Amino acid sequence: MSExxxxxxxxxxxPSGKLHLGHLHGVLENWKRLQDTYECxxxxxxxxxxxxSYECPQEIPANIDEMVLDWLAVGIDPERxxxxxxxxxxxxxxxxxxxSMITPVSWLERNPTYKEQQQxxxxxxxxxxxxxxxxxLQAADILLYKGQKxxxxxxxxxxxxxxxxxxRRFNYLYRDVFPEPDALLAEVPKLxxxxxxxxxxxxxxxxxxxxxxxxxxxxxxxMITDVERPRMGDPxxxxxxxxxxxxxxxxLAPEQLEVIVSxxxxxxxxxxxxxxxxxxxxxxxxxxxxxxxxxLAADSGTVRDILADGxxxxxxxxxxxxxxxxxxxxxxxxx
Numbered sequence: 291m292s293e294x295x296x297x298x299x300x301x302x303x304x305p306s307g308k309l310h311l312g313h314l315h316g317v318l319e320n321w322k323r324l325q326d327t328y329e330c331x332x333x334x335x336x337x338x339x340x341x342x343s344y345e346c347p348q349e350i351p352a353n354i355d356e357m358v359l360d361w362l363a364v365g366i367d368p369e370r371x372x373x374x375x376x377x378x379x380x381x382x383x384x385x386x387x388x389x390s391m392i393t394p395v396s397w398l399e400r401n402p403t404y405k406e407q408q409q410x411x412x413x414x415x416x417x418x419x420x421x422x423x424x425x426x427l428q429a430a431d432i433l434l435y436k437g438q439k440x441x442x443x444x445x446x447x448x449x450x451x452x453x454x455x456x457x458r459r460f461n462y463l464y465r466d467v468f469p470e471p472d473a474l475l476a477e478v479p480k481l482x483x484x485x486x487x488x489x490x491x492x493x494x495x496x497x498x499x500x501x502x503x504x505x506x507x508x509x510x511x512x513m514i515t516d517v518e519r520p521r522m523g524d525p526x527x528x529x530x531x532x533x534x535x536x537x538x539x540x541x542l543a544p545e546q547l548e549v550i551v552s553x554x555x556x557x558x559x560x561x562x563x564x565x566x567x568x569x570x571x572x573x574x575x576x577x578x579x580x581x582x583x584x585x586l587a588a589d590s591g592t593v594r595d596i597l598a599d600g601x602x603x604x605x606x607x608x609x610x611x612x613x614x615x616x617x618x619x620x621x622x623x624x625x
Contacts, residue, residue, distance in 0.1 A: 299324055299474070300437035302333035302376070305353040309360040310496035311572075312481040312489040315540060318364045320441055320476045321371075330371040331435050331604060334358065334597070337376050337383070341424045342416065358593045360499050363583035374600035376431065381608035385430040386423075388615060392459055393426050401425055402448055429453040432471050434608050439474040447473050465618035467611075479536070484513045486533045500583060503573040510534075510569040515561040522561075526554035534565060541571040 301321065309318070324330055334354050340347060354375060366373065376382050399422070432440055432453055440450050450473040457468045480488060483495030490496065497509055516532045519525070528535040528551055538547060546567070553559035586592050 296327065296329040297438040298435060299328040299330045299439050299441065300333070300432045300435050300471075301330070301441050302335040302338075302431065303357060304335045304339040305350055305357050306339070306491060307349075307353040308356045308491075308498045308500050310489055310491065310498045311537075312483075312496070313360070314364060314499060315479050315481060316443070317441075318361065318366065321361075322365050324441060324474075325367060325371045328439065331437070331607075332361070332366065332371055332373050333431060333604075334373075334375040335431070337427060338424060341418070341421045344418075344420070354597075355593050356500075358597065359583055359586055362586050362593070362596070363499065363579045368596045368600065372600045372603050373596055374604045375597055378597070378601035379434075379604050379608050381434055381605070381612050382427070382430055384612055385434050385608075385615065386427045388619075389430055389433075389456055389460065390423055390426050392463060393423075393456055395422075397452060397455065398422050398425060401452065425449055425452050426456065429456045433457060433468045434611050435604070436469055436611065437471050438469055440471050441474045441476050443476060447475075460618075465621075467614050467618050479540070481540075482533045482536055484509055486514045497572070499576065499579060501576075502580075506573050506576070507566075507569045510565045510572070511562070513565060515565070519561070522559075523557050525557045526561075528554045528564075532561075534561075534568060537572070538564070538568055541568060541575060 301317075303313070303317065321330070321332060334357065336350050336354065339350055339353075343350070358373065361373065362368070428449060429452065433456075440453075442450060450471060454470045457470050460468060483489035483493055484497070485493065485495045487493055487495060497506055501509070513534050515534045516526050516528070518527075518531055526532065528538070532538075532554075538550060542550070550559065550564060550567075554564070
């Protein structure tokens with residue numbers, strides 16, 4: 291497919307440090323597929339990180355390096371996509387400011403994530419203008435590159451719809467500058483962590499892409515499996531009760547799964563044996579990723595150079611967009 295025929299995609303992540311298996315299967319594998327068929331802009335959302343971590347910003351620079359190393363190790367290709375840090379392209383702030391002038395507060399207050407996050411992150415002070423208005427910054431991220439598709443899970447569709455509303459309002463008030471972006475729905479598996487909750491760095495229940503084989507084996511040995519099967523002699527039900535089985539389905543071949551299900555239901559296989567088999571499968575598949583990561587980390591300037599080049603490319607697009615934005619504002623009647 292020619293570059294001219296490719297639709298444009300904008301996506302990003304907050305720099306929270308090293309990534310885990312949930313990020314790999316929920317985001318990065320999808321990005322790898324998209325980079326072959328779309329013109330992709332993938333940003334490190336460091337300003338977004340400040341909305342919930344403004345009290346400890348000193349952690350963000352190191353987290354950026356760790357996260358981008360994982361992107362590259364997994365196979366995100368800077369020759370095919372544009373990788374950059376949000377704050378290196380100041381036009382994000384410029385468009386965010388402009389869009390905030392036309393976005394009704396009621397639109398932001400009805401955002402379902404706004405109240406959910408306040409309940410979920412009670413230990414943080416989220417009663418800030420930045421947190422309330424972060425969907426406008428997200429809209430600016432997308433619209434600055436005239437993103438036509440935004441890869442998201444179903445739970446993030448309301449954010450894209452808000453971006454579409456902001457787009458329609460701007461185009462109505464001034465001039466048609468922005469296309470209305472569409473959500474590009476992706477199957478995002480809900481990976482369980484070691485304790486059965488969603489895999490999350492904040493829960494301390496994650497298997498990181500950079501974990502050594504021994505660490506992976508040790509972590510998997512502690513993972514909760516079927517709480518209704520306290521003894522090996524009890525028949526199990528891996529498809530319906532075993533927390534670890536979702537990982538088995540990702541890492542083991544169908545014929546291996548058939549054996550596991552059969553033997554578990556017949557009480558011929560214990561959970562410890564299953565977890566050992568799973569650990570070895572994860573170690574095997576993670577080997578190439580970790581080798582690439584180690585090679586990339588050996589050159590401290592690699593990530594910095596890639597992000598600087600990406601910011602330069604992104605800035606050219608962003609500056610062109612902002613010229614159109616201000617032209618539309620100061621010449622309202624010029625259609």
